[in-house]
Amino acid sequence: MAPQHKLVSFTLNGKPTQKMIDVRASLSDMLRNDYSMHSVKEGCEVGECGACTVLIDGETFNSCIYLAVWVEGKDVVTTEGLTGEDGTLSDIQQSFVDEFAVQCGYCTPGFIISAEALLRENKRYTRDELRKMMAGNLCRCTGYENIINAVEKTMEERLEAKAKG
Amino acid sequence: MYDMKALYEAESVDHALALMQEHPDALVMAGGSDVLIKMREGKLAGREFVSIYMLDEMRGITLTKDGTIRIGSLTSFSHVIRSEIVQQHIPVLAEAISMIGGPQVRNIGTIGGNTCNGVTSADSGATLMALDAEVELRGPEGTRVIPLQKFYIKPGVVDIKRGELQMALLIKKEGYEGYTGHFIKYAMRDAMDIATLGCSVNVRLSEDKQTIEDCRVAFGVAGPVPMRLPSAEEVVRGASISDDLMHAFAEATEADVNPRTSWRAKKEFRLHLIKTMAERALRACITKAGGTI
Numbered sequence A: 001m002a003p004q005h006k007l008v009s010f011t012l013n014g015k016p017t018q019k020m021i022d023v024r025a026s027l028s029d030m031l032r033n034d035y036s037m038h039s040v041k042e043g044c045e046v047g048e049c050g051a052c053t054v055l056i057d058g059e060t061f062n063s064c065i066y067l068a069v070w071v072e073g074k075d076v077v078t079t080e081g082l083t084g085e086d087g088t089l090s091d092i093q094q095s096f097v098d099e100f101a102v103q104c105g106y107c108t109p110g111f112i113i114s115a116e117a118l119l120r121e122n123k124r125y126t127r128d129e130l131r132k133m134m135a136g137n138l139c140r141c142t143g144y145e146n147i148i149n150a151v152e153k154t155m156e157e158r159l160e161a162k163a164k165g
Numbered sequence B: 001m002y003d004m005k006a007l008y009e010a011e012s013v014d015h016a017l018a019l020m021q022e023h024p025d026a027l028v029m030a031g032g033s034d035v036l037i038k039m040r041e042g043k044l045a046g047r048e049f050v051s052i053y054m055l056d057e058m059r060g061i062t063l064t065k066d067g068t069i070r071i072g073s074l075t076s077f078s079h080v081i082r083s084e085i086v087q088q089h090i091p092v093l094a095e096a097i098s099m100i101g102g103p104q105v106r107n108i109g110t111i112g113g114n115t116c117n118g119v120t121s122a123d124s125g126a127t128l129m130a131l132d133a134e135v136e137l138r139g140p141e142g143t144r145v146i147p148l149q150k151f152y153i154k155p156g157v158v159d160i161k162r163g164e165l166q167m168a169l170l171i172k173k174e175g176y177e178g179y180t181g182h183f184i185k186y187a188m189r190d191a192m193d194i195a196t197l198g199c200s201v202n203v204r205l206s207e208d209k210q211t212i213e214d215c216r217v218a219f220g221v222a223g224p225v226p227m228r229l230p231s232a233e234e235v236v237r238g239a240s241i242s243d244d245l246m247h248a249f250a251e252a253t254e255a256d257v258n259p260r261t262s263w264r265a266k267k268e269f270r271l272h273l274i275k276t277m278a279e280r281a282l283r284a285c286i287t288k289a290g291g292t293i
Ligand code: FES
Pocket: A041, A042, A043, A044, A045, A046, A047, A048, A049, A050, A051, A052, A053, A062, A063, A064, A065
């Protein structure tokens, strides 16, 4: 059967966009190949490692096991969307740098997206809860400690900023 | 790229049913977290699919007039966990489901997909069974409702006829009102792991909290599909609460189950776990319900 294509309209990092997409493409394929969102990593490609995590309507999804055509009408965010126009890092991205939460860096964008999702709730979580909420992301380098430090630090900063109004 | 022959995206439930008639060999895809992974492994390669993922009409949890809790089949695990109706009436379901995979898996995985796969380790299966859940199916001939227990036929096989879609899971008032539930999952890790065993118990105590009026216990992975344990239930039904009763309950589970040896655990170990978990879950239910042992 000839390849089937479909026009997909959605919002990527705050900008509306549309493109003809092969219906067989995963969301990670589309984001990397058609939109050059190379922060979206393909690790296991079976939904185990979380390297490909993106936000869809504010919730985390493994884009490797999500069909690209399913983002029709939805709001997709990758780490490219967290960085400012001039390349300034967002608070959580900067915390990963400051806390040495990055070694090889392959898992980092996925972790940052998972962190961003929980940080947006503006709630205080214990380290154990943070670990559980980040359990869908694997890292083979850091041993996780510094990653949790980075998330905890940003969580406290945001809560403080909110308290100040 | 996934190796599929064609993808038909349904735009409504009626459209999905029509697509399934038109393409009788096509498989139905919900969240895809099972099917798409199988495709990566080369299984199911080159097949046609009818995707129902975009059908928002199949999502959401409602309380009907007669008190039935209706969970649309495409409702994600995360949404089941966060549902106020679930939190208020059947918190045990949220407890069980929050142990599935990790956050991303719970966001894509659907309660309908989890039951339609017919796998015994499905964390939702045992708990839904212990709530006497029913399955609503819609096909070309209309809608039918069957008990979840009858829905599971054998590993990977459920009672869905050709052309039928699973629309919802139903939990009647009689299934939850007055009951207190508890779920225990035994696995090697706390997250991203498949259960070695899962045990769900629901009890209803008498007003003075001395007697177990009713008890339902169900296990995942204690047999080829999730199952209820009728002999163990019979032992405690109508009996007054005591330590001996707890042991008798644990011992009685053996008659109902049929665990297998796999790389996760040997049969003997699973049998030991079944007794221990059943007893612990029953004790927890009684305590939660305000009784003492
Ligand atoms: S690449 Fe998607 S979860 Fe591993």
